[in-house]
Amino acid sequence: MANVPPLEASIGAENGEQLRATYAGLKRHVPLLYAVALANVVGLHVATGGEVTSFTSPVPPLVFLILWRVRHWLSNRGAELSPRAITKELKKTLLYAAAIAGAFSVWAQLLITHNVGTINSVVFFSSLATIGCAYALSSYPPAAMLPLGLLGTPVAVRLFLEGGTPQVGMGLSLLLVMLLTWQLLRAQNHTVTDLVSSRLRLRKENQRALAAEKESDRLANIDVLTNIANRRALLSSIRSSEEERQQSVLALIDLDAFKPINDAFGHHAGDLVLETVARRLEEKFGDLALVARMGGDEFAIHWRSGLSPGSTLAVGHEICRLVEEPIVVEHRALQVFACCGLVRQEPDYGRRVDLLRQADLALYAAKSRGKSETVLFSQDLLATEDRHARIGRALASGAAEDELSVVFQPITKLEDLEVVGFEALARWNDPKLGFVGPNEFITAAEQMNLIGILTERLLQLSLDCAVTWPGNLGLSFNVSSMQLCELGAARRLLAKMEKVGFDPSRFQIEVTETALLTDFALARENISILKDAGAMIALDDFGAGHASISYLREMSFDVVKLDGSLVANLTQSKQTLQLLEGVLSLCRSLGVRCVAEHVENSDQLATLRAMGCDMVQGYFVGRPVANSKLGKYMSLRDCKQIARQLGRW
Numbered sequence: 043m044a045n046v047p048p049l050e051a052s053i054g055a056e057n058g059e060q061l062r063a064t065y066a067g068l069k070r071h072v073p074l075l076y077a078v079a080l081a082n083v084v085g086l087h088v089a090t091g092g093e094v095t096s097f098t099s100p101v102p103p104l105v106f107l108i109l110w111r112v113r114h115w116l117s118n119r120g121a122e123l124s125p126r127a128i129t130k131e132l133k134k135t136l137l138y139a140a141a142i143a144g145a146f147s148v149w150a151q152l153l154i155t156h157n158v159g160t161i162n163s164v165v166f167f168s169s170l171a172t173i174g175c176a177y178a179l180s181s182y183p184p185a186a187m188l189p190l191g192l193l194g195t196p197v198a199v200r201l202f203l204e205g206g207t208p209q210v211g212m213g214l215s216l217l218l219v220m221l222l223t224w225q226l227l228r229a230q231n232h233t234v235t236d237l238v239s240s241r242l243r244l245r246k247e248n249q250r251a252l253a254a255e256k257e258s259d260r261l262a263n264i265d266v267l268t269n270i271a272n273r274r275a276l277l278s279s280i281r282s283s284e285e286e287r288q289q290s291v292l293a294l295i296d297l298d299a300f301k302p303i304n305d306a307f308g309h310h311a312g313d314l315v316l317e318t319v320a321r322r323l324e325e326k327f328g329d330l331a332l333v334a335r336m337g338g339d340e341f342a343i344h345w346r347s348g349l350s351p352g353s354t355l356a357v358g359h360e361i362c363r364l365v366e367e368p369i370v371v372e373h374r375a376l377q378v379f380a381c382c383g384l385v386r387q388e389p390d391y392g393r394r395v396d397l398l399r400q401a402d403l404a405l406y407a408a409k410s411r412g413k414s415e416t417v418l419f420s421q422d423l424l425a426t427e428d429r430h431a432r433i434g435r436a437l438a439s440g441a442a443e444d445e446l447s448v449v450f451q452p453i454t455k456l457e458d459l460e461v462v463g464f465e466a467l468a469r470w471n472d473p474k475l476g477f478v479g480p481n482e483f484i485t486a487a488e489q490m491n492l493i494g495i496l497t498e499r500l501l502q503l504s505l506d507c508a509v510t511w512p513g514n515l516g517l518s519f520n521v522s523s524m525q526l527c528e529l530g531a532a533r534r535l536l537a538k539m540e541k542v543g544f545d546p547s548r549f550q551i552e553v554t555e556t557a558l559l560t561d562f563a564l565a566r567e568n569i570s571i572l573k574d575a576g577a578m579i580a581l582d583d584f585g586a587g588h589a590s591i592s593y594l595r596e597m598s599f600d601v602v603k604l605d606g607s608l609v610a611n612l613t614q615s616k617q618t619l620q621l622l623e624g625v626l627s628l629c630r631s632l633g634v635r636c637v638a639e640h641v642e643n644s645d646q647l648a649t650l651r652a653m654g655c656d657m658v659q660g661y662f663v664g665r666p667v668a669n670s671k672l673g674k675y676m677s678l679r680d681c682k683q684i685a686r687q688l689g690r691w
């Protein structure tokens with residue numbers, strides 16, 4: 043028997059497909075099927091005398107059945123049936139095929155019984171009906187078997203039973219033809235089944251490949267840690283908004299004080315901070331914008347349909363505020379800060395604009411302003427970047443080394459303005475670039491890893507001057523944070539002093555918090571080597587950063603330099619005043635002396651004196667000048683006189 047789809051079996055996708063193919067095949071051959079059936083019924087009826095032998099003759103019900111089925115198929119012509127309905131239809135087909143083939147067979151047998159002379163007509167019409175109908179039903183093999191089994195086979199058997207050579211020959215021939223038909227039907231059915239299942243397999247494989255592609259696309263665009271979009275997704279969002287010429291807005295966000303959290307509390311705490319920041323940004327802006335993590339502690343937000351010009355900066359401030367909210371990690375409230383660079387994509391009129399680069403420049407500018415700053419990109423930033431690049435090229439060419447010089451600013455006791463020493467401040471005058479501020483080129487040199495060479499040169503210039511000063515005056519020298527965290531940095535400084543014959547006890551290095559944040563252990567090691575040699579250590583820019591007080595306890599500084607921003611606010615802000623009082627009393631209790639920086643007027647000086655600050659530095663007492671002009675600062679009398687002359691004392 044042929045390979046048949048089980049009708050009662052649950053109808054899976056494959057069965058459904060097979061059923062549909064079977065039904066479509068049946069439908070295609072139905073007109074011919076009934077034409078063959080009707081033609082042979084009518085043909086046999088006419089050939090055998092055209093009389094209905096008795097009222098039990100199967101001819102009328104046969105014709106009725108055939109016409110009934112024709113009507114049924116015609117009414118079902120355009121209908122799209124479900125697999126379940128098709129199953130029902132196939133069952134009916136089986137039933138009717140059995141009924142028609144059975145009735146025809148009974149009629150054929152009756153005809154031979156009543157009149158053996160009709161045998162040739164019976165054989166002729168029933169063979170044609172059997173083979174014709176079997177072929178017409180070939181797309182549904184169980185039905186195709188019915189004419190073969192119920193009509194053809196009994197007629198062949200009857201021929202054998204009738205005896206006589208011609209009858210047996212006819213019977214044998216009929217049997218063989220039916221056998222052949224059966225074999226052909228089976229082969230054809232196999233092919234159709236294979237075709238359907240391979241088509242289905244192909245479709246399933248396509249669907250699987252499509253789903254896999256979709257999933258890998260999703261994963262490729264997601265940041266695994268925070269579950270928000272990643273850099274790739276952001277870039278494609280920017281690209282498509284550029285292509286569509288949308289006036290989008292891009293914000294780049296960089297976290298501040300994240301690294302120390304990671305170092306102090308471990309990666310788990312760091313991850314939690316990143317996840318929290320991502321969630322806050324996503325919740326606040328995710329509806330209208332794409333929020334992405336660019337990697338590390340950098341995030342981005344892209345508003346494809348833009349923001350109103352008035353609200354762009356406000357959004358930047360909102361981002362900083364959201365990030366600053368304390369994050370509780372294992373019962374501890376941690377805090378990170380953010381800087382934000384924003385850019386609005388203006389109509390470009392055909393110009394190609396690199397939105398990401400512009401946002402990056404704005405972010406860089408924000409970061410150089412301090413913490414929680416927001417900067418909106420403007421064309422000026424491009425000029426700044428251009429200058430930055432030129433500074434970088436000049437540094438790399440080595441030209442800066444020969445053009446460097448040092449100026450010295452007096453540091454005096456507050457009590458009587460007696461000069462105790464000078465801070466060396468680097469100067470660079472380039473013929474093409476003009477005056478380049480130390481903030482500019484020191485940072486650039488750090489980024490280019492050229493700070494070592496520069497510092498050596500600056501130290502040499504400073505020491506060459508300082509050895510000529512009276513022995514009671516000290517030299518205060520700035521070392522960049524990167525260098526303080528270099529192995530062997532302290533020994534190199536001491537070697538230089540020894541070479542020029544400068545007593546390390548007259549030497550003070552100024553270090554910033556950033557150095558301690560970069561690598562506390564190495565910074566401490568270098569500091570203790572210098573201290574052992576007799577040098578003094580000053581913590582510079584105290585009060586400009588975020589987390590200084592703890593360092594005062596952990597590292598034994600000799601001097602703390604109060605940042606200019608604190609001094610500038612001193613006479614205006616009560617809060618600053620209280621903060622300074624606290625810091626001064628802490629320093630007193632730790633035996634650390636304080637230098638107030640940026641003292642610019644007598645009010646500040648008077649307030650600081652009342653608070654018991656030890657030393658001052660600033661334009662009020664003396665501007666930084668070249669070594670050749672230091673003579674006037676060399677004595678207490680001169681310093682006071684200068685101040686008096688300027689009417690400040």
Ligand code: C2E
Pocket residue numbers: 451466467468479480481484500520521522552582583606639640641642659660661662666
């Ligand atoms: P800093 O170490 O805090 O140096 C003090 C800065 O304040 C100097 O700026 C000085 O000129 C300025 N200043 C002094 N008194 C006053 C005042 O009364 N009011 C105001 N508004 N400013 C005052 P400068 O020379 O531009 O140096 C800027 C920064 O560059 C320095 O800040 C220091 O961090 C860095 N720097 C300067 N020279 C060197 C160096 O040789 N090596 C390293 N690593 N950094 C240096």
Ligand code: CA
Pocket residue numbers: 465520552582
């Ligand atoms: Ca300094």
Ligand code: CA
Pocket residue numbers: 582583603605606639
């Ligand atoms: Ca300072």
